[in-house]
Amino acid sequence: xxxxxxxxxxxxxxxxxxxxxxxxxxxxxxxxxxxxxxxxxxxxxxxxxxxxxxxxxxxxxxxxxxxxxxxxxxxxxxxxxxxxxxxxxxxxxxxxxxxxxxxxxxxxxxxxxxxxxxxxxxxxxxxxxxxxxxxxxxxxxxxxxxxxxxxxxxxxxxxxxxxxxxxxxxxxxxxxxxxxxxxxxxxxxxxxxxxxxxxxxxxxxxxxxxxxxxxxxxxxxxxxxxxxxxxxxxxxxxxxxxxxxxxxxxxxxxxxxxxxxxxxxxxxxxxxxxxxxxxxxxxxxxxxxxxxxxxxxxxxxxxxxxxxxxxxxxxxxxxxxxxxxxxxxxxxxxxxxxxxxxxxxxxxxxxxxxxxxxxxxxxxxxxxxxxxxxxxxxxxxxxxxxxx
Amino acid sequence: xxxxxxxxxxxxxxxxxxxxxxxxxxxxxxxxxxxxxxxxxxxxxxxxxxxxxxxxxxxxxxxxxxxxxxxxxxxxxxxxxxxxxxxxxxxxxxxxxxxxxxxxxxxxxxxxxxxxxxxxxxxxxxxxxxxxxxxxxxxxxxxxxxxxxxxxxxxxxxxxxxxxxxxxxxxxxxxxxxxxxxxxxxxxxxxxxxxxxxxxxxxxxxxxxxxxxxxxxxxxxxxx
Numbered sequence: 262x263x264x265x266x267x268x269x270x271x272x273x274x275x276x277x278x279x280x281x282x283x284x285x286x287x288x289x290x291x292x293x294x295x296x297x298x299x300x301x302x303x304x305x306x307x308x309x310x311x312x313x314x315x316x317x318x319x320x321x322x323x324x325x326x327x328x329x330x331x332x333x334x335x336x337x338x339x340x341x342x343x344x345x346x347x348x349x350x351x352x353x354x355x356x357x358x359x360x361x362x363x364x365x366x367x368x369x370x371x372x373x374x375x376x377x378x379x380x381x382x383x384x385x386x387x388x389x390x391x392x393x394x395x396x397x398x399x400x401x402x403x404x405x406x407x408x409x410x411x412x413x414x415x416x417x418x419x420x421x422x423x424x425x426x427x428x429x430x431x432x433x434x435x436x437x438x439x440x441x442x443x444x445x446x447x448x449x450x451x452x453x454x455x456x457x458x459x460x461x462x463x464x465x466x467x468x469x470x471x472x473x474x475x476x477x478x479x480x481x482x483x484x485x486x487x488x489x490x491x492x493x494x495x496x497x498x499x500x501x502x503x504x505x506x507x508x509x510x511x512x513x514x515x516x517x518x519x520x521x522x523x524x525x526x527x528x529x530x531x532x533x534x535x536x537x538x539x540x541x542x543x544x545x546x547x548x549x550x551x552x553x554x555x556x557x558x559x560x561x562x563x564x565x566x567x568x569x570x571x572x573x574x575x576x577x578x579x580x581x582x583x584x585x586x587x588x589x590x591x592x593x594x595x596x597x598x599x600x601x602x603x604x605x606x607x608x609x610x611x612x613x614x615x616x617x618x619x620x621x622x623x624x625x626x627x628x629x630x631x632x633x634x635x636x637x638x639x640x641x642x643x644x645x646x647x648x649x
Numbered sequence: 650x651x652x653x654x655x656x657x658x659x660x661x662x663x664x665x666x667x668x669x670x671x672x673x674x675x676x677x678x679x680x681x682x683x684x685x686x687x688x689x690x691x692x693x694x695x696x697x698x699x700x701x702x703x704x705x706x707x708x709x710x711x712x713x714x715x716x717x718x719x720x721x722x723x724x725x726x727x728x729x730x731x732x733x734x735x736x737x738x739x740x741x742x743x744x745x746x747x748x749x750x751x752x753x754x755x756x757x758x759x760x761x762x763x764x765x766x767x768x769x770x771x772x773x774x775x776x777x778x779x780x781x782x783x784x785x786x787x788x789x790x791x792x793x794x795x796x797x798x799x800x801x802x803x804x805x806x807x808x809x810x811x812x813x814x815x816x817x818x819x820x821x822x823x824x825x826x827x828x829x830x831x832x833x834x835x836x837x838x839x840x841x842x843x844x845x846x847x848x849x850x851x852x853x854x855x856x857x858x859x860x861x862x863x864x865x866x867x868x869x870x871x872x873x
Contacts, residue, residue, distance in 0.1 A: 265752065560756050561733070563729070564728070566728075566760045642704040
């Protein structure tokens, strides 16, 4: 026990006053958890935006205006099977897009037909396109099996595969025509997951709806040229909407950012309340410990020794609060966004945020201890001799 | 050892409301002397003890310990002086309830860098007759007499030349009070200057000198 000193006293004191210690830890941990969760949420929003931009590339969609109905792909709504199909693009639009002035930035122009098809009594979204070209401009695609190489082969999105319970090699009948599943696209997080992809001409033949288009996907080689390409296509195809995937994602991210702003505001509030709780608890502790502090002083503790003891106690509590708060914050960041399923965030937690959270606990504890410690230095040591 | 020269202590605002707690008190206390300070409540006994203990600067006059003018020192140095020269025994004993007996005894050593603090504290407890098997018990697990021994052990653990005791028998029953008085008597016999504020009439019999304080003044013949 040669090491008996201020640390031993601090630990023993905190152990004896568990209720108060837990209250301070909870106050600090709540502030840390809020900070870590909200900062991670903000980072997750940014990471999700970045990863989706990377996933989608700098791409555009050229779509008819005012889609309204139920089955959707890329913002396009397709009528349910059997109902009238509207919102079509003239195939001549393709050559207008290919002919824009900045055509050197066009990596691919992919006409897409979207049709609702009924298979075994359930509606599915079928996409007719040039799948090989699509795969070239979507390098993130991972296919179990193979890409379709013949008009009677289809590629299934993961959700469509699960609904159909199909595997590569499974036969399907679409509009009375037989097709074989050549491959299944692994989850992309995009709308491909819900579709049955096939050759556009084969889809037109199977559904008997002709070769009219619902959208054109345009891959751009340089993300810096997206805005210019959008403007030129808009001018070339005045009856269509030209949507940048980037713009769409940024819009979604904006909604998330508003949420993050609210979260940041709440964090500031929580941090202030937590600080207040800790300051009040510490002040109450100083008042309760007046006599004890008087004893310390009478036994030869200098004022700075008493201050040092108080800061040691605060730092011990803040260390525990940092661990608890960071753990709760990470859990909050992981599970909080699930309350809003449409957010669909990729969890991002960074070391600087965790370190920042831990530092916040320490800074709050230190700040909250300054005034009570100052009061302790002003206590008259003779208080230990006063009668109760 | 301990000299008090013309010490006056006043409290409160200037004017008729000002209270004179001590008025021109002068006394000398030598090593090995057991002095009892007696007097009615509010007579200034505890004020005198706090002034002797380097915790309460007098309004005027001087207090010297081994020739050092206590109140000329900075507050930090006064704390050092308390630790090196003075051991306190408080009325309510003031053992910290969250520290064990031996840890309470080690308190004055807590801020010192020195080896074997526990050994030193155990020797102090042993000297005062506490079963060292009880050294790791909390104060609440000890009897009143054992708590008194721990409080005195804490006062002597760093071997200070002066022991100041503020009604140390006040919170104890007669038997344990007698025991504490006897222990203080032994400390004086061992060379410590012991000053004890007390109401206990038994003290008259054990003390080498009794200082009577009335209305802030030495009322007895033995003040000097």
